[in-house]
Amino acid sequence: MRLDSRFNLEANGHRIALDTSGSHCDSCFVSHAHADHTGALRSRKNKIIASEETVALAGRSADRISSLEFDGTKAELLPSGHMLGARQLRVECGGESFTYTGDFKLEKSLTAEKAEVCETDVLMIEGTFGDPAYEFPEREEVYDAISFFIKKNYEAGSIVLLGGYALGKAQELVAITNRLCGLKPVVSERIGRACRVYSDFGVKLDAAVMGTPEAEELMESNFVAVMPFHEVNYANAVAISRRFRRSVYSAIATGWAKSMRFPVDVAFPLSDHADFKDILGYVEAARPKTVYCCHGNEGTLSAELRKRGFNAAPADGKGVQLSLGTW
Ligand SMILES: [Zn+2]
Structure with missing residues (x-):
C-alpha cells in the first residue's frame, strides 16, 4: 500500500482517489456530499466508493457505487460524524492499515452520528480547525x-x-x-x-x-x-x-x-468539524505510525502533532516530507 504524489491511495495495484475527481484512478472515495468533495460524482466516470446517503444528497444515481472488495483488498466505511452519510475510508492490505477521515467530528449531533475511531498504521486526517486557537463549547x-x-x-x-x-x-x-x-x-x-x-x-x-x-x-x-x-x-x-x-x-x-x-x-459556534482538542483526541486514540494532514491548516496541525511526538506532515506536497513510498 502507498500514497502517490497526488495523495491517491494505491493498494494491490488498485488506485483510489480520496475526495478528488481522480481521473487516473480505478475508483474514487467520496466522503460526504459537500461540493468540494464530490468532484468524482460530477465527473460521471469512475466507480464510486460512498454511502447511499451521500449519493442521494448529491442528487446522483446509486448505480456507480462500487463494491468494497477489489483486487484482494478490503475497504471499510466508518461513520465520520460530519453530516448525514459522511464516512471515513479504512483499507487493510498486506497486514497494514490506512484510514482517511474526510471531514469529521467526534460529537454526536441531532442529525448525525459521531465519528468512529480505530487504530491505524497510517492516518490521513482533515485539519480545518487544526489550530489550538479553535476550541468549541459543548x-x-x-x-x-x-x-x-x-x-x-x-x-x-x-x-x-x-x-x-x-x-x-x-x-x-x-x-x-x-x-x-x-x-x-x-x-x-x-x-x-x-x-x-x-x-x-x-x-x-x-x-x-x-x-x-x-x-x-x-x-x-x-x-x-x-x-x-x-x-x-x-x-x-x-x-x-x-x-x-x-x-x-x-x-x-x-x-x-x-x-x-x-x-x-x-x-x-456550531461546527460540523472537530476542534483542535478533538483532532488531537482522534490522533491519540488511533495511534498511527504516520499522519498526513489535509483540508486546511495542514501546516499548523502537522507542526502541532510533531511537537507532541507524532510523525506528521502536511498532505499538500509542500513543507516537511515523510517518505511517500510503500509503508
Ligand atoms: Zn464538509
Missing part, C-alpha cells in the same frame, strides 16, 4: 443558546432568520427548531430537498418550502426561516423586516464564529 450548550435565541424572539412576535450551509448545518438548524423549540421553519427549496433526503434515511425533519401554500400561510404571522449561509445578513434582514412589517433577528451557525465577524445579530 454542543448541548450551543443548542441551548440557539433554541433560547429562537424562542425568545419568536415569542416576542419577531421573524427569526437562521443561516448555515445548505447541506448539513441547515438540517441541524431545522432539527433544533423542530425538536427544541416545537416550531416548523420555512426553508429554501435546496434546503428542503436535503431535508427530504434526511427524512428518507430516518432523520425526520419538518419544514415548509418557500413558495408553497404551507410556507405562505406560516409567513402570514411571525416565523422562523432556515436559509443558506450567504443569504442571512443585515441587508436581507432589513428587506424582510420592511416586507413583513415586523422586527427581524438574524443568526448564523458556523465554527468560523470563533475567529470571524459576520453581519448578523449573533454568530453561534
